[in-house]
Amino acid sequence: MTDFSKDIKIFKALCDEKRLTILNHLKSGEKCACVLIDTMNIGQSALSYHMKILCESGIVTSRQDGKWTHYSLSKAGSEYASRRLLELTTADKEQTPQCCL
Numbered sequence: 001m002t003d004f005s006k007d008i009k010i011f012k013a014l015c016d017e018k019r020l021t022i023l024n025h026l027k028s029g030e031k032c033a034c035v036l037i038d039t040m041n042i043g044q045s046a047l048s049y050h051m052k053i054l055c056e057s058g059i060v061t062s063r064q065d066g067k068w069t070h071y072s073l074s075k076a077g078s079e080y081a082s083r084r085l086l087e088l089t090t091a092d093k094e095q096t097p098q099c100c101l
Contacts, residue, residue, distance in 0.1 A: 013057035030072040
């Protein structure tokens with residue numbers, strides 16, 4: 001049986017409008033949490049919740065700088081997520097018809 005636990009984290013990260021907005025902001029480069037809070041007009045606890053999910057998915061990485069956390073897209077995580085989506089949505093070359101007839 002295939003283990004989809006990593007895939008679940010990736011797709012959970014992508015199924016929320018706020019998290020997609022965060023990813024869109026991070027496309028232009030690393031952002032401090034304070035910038036995301038101001039830009040998105042959300043509270044620190046809400047941002048923290050969304051960033052935890054994004055970081056656990058591997059799509060986003062973080063680094064601490066004093067009291068602030070800085071976030072950026074993970075190239076490896078993004079490539080893995082893209083590859084998994086393609087793998088999961090591409091038909092196998094040799095499909096055996098399964099029919100109840």
